Amino acid sequence: MQLQFAMDTLTTEAALDLAGKAAPYVDVIELGTPLIKSAGLSAITAIKEAHPDKVVFADLKTMDAGELEADIAFKAGADLVTVLGVAGDSTIAGAVKAAKAHGKGIVVDLIGVPDKAARAKEVVALGAEFVEMHAGLDEQAEEGFTFETLLRDGEASGVPFSVAGGITTDTIGSVQASGARIAVAGSAIYSADDVAAAASALRDAISESASA
Numbered sequence: 054m055q056l057q058f059a060m061d062t063l064t065t066e067a068a069l070d071l072a073g074k075a076a077p078y079v080d081v082i083e084l085g086t087p088l089i090k091s092a093g094l095s096a097i098t099a100i101k102e103a104h105p106d107k108v109v110f111a112d113l114k115t116m117d118a119g120e121l122e123a124d125i126a127f128k129a130g131a132d133l134v135t136v137l138g139v140a141g142d143s144t145i146a147g148a149v150k151a152a153k154a155h156g157k158g159i160v161v162d163l164i165g166v167p168d169k170a171a172r173a174k175e176v177v178a179l180g181a182e183f184v185e186m187h188a189g190l191d192e193q194a195e196e197g198f199t200f201e202t203l204l205r206d207g208e209a210s211g212v213p214f215s216v217a218g219g220i221t222t223d224t225i226g227s228v229q230a231s232g233a234r235i236a237v238a239g240s241a242i243y244s245a246d247d248v249a250a251a252a253s254a255l256r257d258a259i260s261e262s263a264s265a
């Protein structure tokens with residue numbers, strides 16, 4: 054299973070610093086939605102130039118104008134771009150068209166989708182590379198939140214999926230056991246006192262759970 058680092062910070066400078074520390078331990082570097090809204094598409098270019106060997110993931114969470122928004126993110130240097138699963142099929146198909154034109158991929162973020170397993174099948178049929186079983190920061194803060202349902206939805210979907218929702222070293226083993234392609238970790242890394250050590254610990258936890 055691969056490890057993705059989601060950087061929910063607000064400046065390109067902070068993102069470059071975080072990415073530099075975590076890069077040795079992660080496969081995918083994500084520019085979080087707040088970062089792209091705050092710093093703009095140039096942040097994508099800066100991260101790709103600093104880390105050309107990493108998959109750069111632009112979390113646009115596009116809801117409309119799928120082809121246009123995906124196109125500008127790919128032109129800026131993104132390898133993967135997100136579109137929302139609650140968007141219409143034409144928006145997702147438009148984004149997939151842009152991805153094909155650039156030889157890149159679309160990930161459909163299923164945040165807020167009631168039946169994630171069913172929608173996952175539909176969007177992969179539309180050409181998405183994989184889906185993200187995602188509980189966002191606000192949902193995580195709700196009383197009684199558990200991400201176990203994300204794992205069940207991923208397994209039930211029968212399509213390639215990542216999982217995001219406050220993953221830590223305590224929970225990343227269960228993500229791996231669910232068959233996820235990628236575990237996405239944001240706050241567990243960027244909020245740590247030692248960012249490199251936090252990313253390294255998540256990488257070690259994946260290796261340990263693989264050999265268990």
Ligand SMILES: O=C([C@H](O)CO)[C@H](O)[C@H](O)COP(=O)(O)O
Nearest residue numbers: 059085086218219220238239240
């Ligand atoms: O996608 C995210 C969220 O919507 C804010 O942009 C997060 O990056 C994602 O949830 C991963 O972060 P953590 O949940 O803090 O691990």
